[in-house]
Amino acid sequence: MQSLPKKYNFSEIERKWQQKWEEMGIYHFDWNDTKRVPFTIDTPPPYPSGEFHMGNILNWTYFDIVARYKRMRGYNVLFPQGWDCHGLSIEIQVEKEHKIRKRDVPPDQFRKWCEQLIEKYIAIMKDAILKLGCSIDWTTEYRTMDPDYWRRTQLSFILLYKKGYMYQGTHPVNWCPRCETAIADAEVDYEEKAGTLHYIRFPLENSSEHLLIATTRPEFIPACVAVEVNPADERFNKYVGKKIVVPVVNRTVKVIPDEAVDPSFGTGVVMICTYGDKEDVKTVIKHKLPVIRLLTENGRINENGGKYAGLTISQARKAIVEDLAAAGLLEKTEKLEQEIGVCDRCKTHVEILEVKQWFMKTRALTEQVEKTANEVLWYPDFMKTRLIDWARSLDWDWVISRQRVFATPIPVWYCKNCGELILAEKEWVPIDPKLENPRIDKCPKCGSRGFIPERDVFDTWMDSSITCAVHAGWPDRRDWRRLFPADVHPSGIDIIRTWAYYLMVRHLALFGETPYKSCLINGMVLGSDGRKMSKSLKNYVASPEVLGKYGSDATRQWAAGGGATGSDIPFRWPDVEYGRRFLVKLWNVSAFVNKLLKDYAPSETAEFALQPLDKWVLSKAEKLTQKVTEAIENCQFNIAVEEIRNFTWHTLCDCYVEAVKDRLYRPETHGEAKKVAAQHTLYEVLYRVLRLLSPITPHLTEEIYQTMYADSKGFKSLQVAPWPEFNEAFVDEEAEQRGDLIITLIGEIRREKAEKHLPLNTPVKKLTVFVADKITEEVVKSGSGDITGAHKVINLEIVPPREREYTGGKKVLQHGREIPQFPDARFAAEYDEGMKK
């Protein structure tokens, strides 16, 4: 057995093992192994953002614990890592850095800039993942911007098109005027903003009367197509069917009836514009109203806006309000707080535009999504309702096309002559229709030889929502179904509606099967003030700072132990510090044990003269194994880490080690056999702790294992040592009760010494233990070696049970309560006061 250095140098140890594990190939998934059961993790490919933040740390720690645990359980673990490159934010970032808009430069140039930025960002994030010690098989690394990944995205589109899931349609979609692209419901955030409610008079045609309309968006007046009232509203129903003048553009529209109008809301009269909001979309469809498109794709008023054409939305609002006031049609204005939809990438107010887009028929799958979500295991269970509620809440199909540059192209052309749609063949992909013609001579319909490429590209979620199949080797490996569905899909609570949902609909449509068997949800990381961590709130902590200061093992303890899985977890420095202190404690006790085991030869077969406290701690270690195994199986990492820390710190270090020191130091008094029994117990219990802890704090446990255990246990790494199997036969309730009494007695004497301000090594001249019954007497006798050893007791007297209750001495209590099995053990100690401080 080698020696552990005195001081624990985390950065050196962590760097060393991260490198060695890589060299050993510990994380390598063996594609050809047919013996071990595979276990697949659907690692989310993150957007390269240049920052691996504390939320990512939380996320990756969760599934790295699962990966390491499953490896120890003998699974062939597939832990891949990809990068979801085509996020909108990369385009925005490049536009900012180069001070251009995406259409100002050739697409090739723009793409190159995006790729360069992505590589820079990936390098930073990969470094953080490595420093966190994630057991990723880097031979699986992929980027969704690579042609080989395009191939998969495009192939999945071709298959779904042929199955009837993909269609083109001119429908209203969410539109970001800054990013100039359609966006999905899932990409719309909602923000509270101060707005102004304008009360505007709409004159009735050929009448001196008017109706009052309250609106926060007067700039949409030129796109007004109807005015609505509730037919049951006696104030207004007489106007139904009449014509009303739209101010500033001087057109007339009809007053129409609709029961959906709430007479008590606003003025009870509603202006319908195309499109002020989603409600307008519903009304237009319901009443078959015409559509006046008012906005250009970059958010300006178009020719339908008359004199306001060319203005931005806010300029138009100002001009129209001024004109209304000048015409005497603005009755009043009021301030109000309103919730508005904004682009989740750039925070621009989202508009609704009717444009031709590609859609996936996702709403047709809602029932199947619900059924499948109920069959999947969720950690925690109640999270499944988030997916189901989201699927049910969707008004529109998923708009999968985007008007962007840096994304996977849609592999489609149109005939220049007759407009026939030409879909790429499976063998053609990857392909960019803007650079290549379809591989056919002429249009199959009209024979024309000219083609127009589809200029739209895919939503980035079209790339990332096939990961479960891609990780398994689809479409290239014939045996990909062996690794599909994924065993676990980890997801943040905030991306259930995107990641978990899109994965589900894509795979259900493609393969008729759930993409994942279980879903592991992590909450958000909050600042130490309990609010969402954010740079603007000044409660932000960057992960390199944490990893640099405390290392991976301490940080991972924070992530695992910070709270229940799925709940939001605050980042607190003291939690990481506590993790660090625990590691130092574990290091110190290991170094101590290491020293005391110099003459110990580990043996699997030898018989040991186990003492009550040896049996006590061995039984408790067995129960710990059961609790930790159950907790990790159920993804309750906080319970696992708490159980191990409590056991190590209190049961092992404070109680057991303290109680048996004397046996190890002075075998001449206790006998060699009892010393070896303590050595054996320490050796095995520490090994147990190291294994249970290794998925959570892999580096330190590996270092201790390699120094103290590798020679005798024989595994090349603790990471591939078998997980300890809980064995009920090794639980000894009686031994635990007996040990509890001995440990408590030792602890009570220690407490009394502290109360008397005596050093803990003060000898006890005489210790009298009064026992109420025969069993208690026997227990104290059997533990007398450790009791006298722990407290340097010179003279121990055990006073046997009497007829009448003994009234003297101090009661032996545990955590302030009597030990129920031993109702009347009392003690009185005479200390060697000469040593008083």
Ligand SMILES: [Zn+2]
């Ligand atoms: Zn935007």
Ligand SMILES: [Zn+2]
């Ligand atoms: Zn044609």
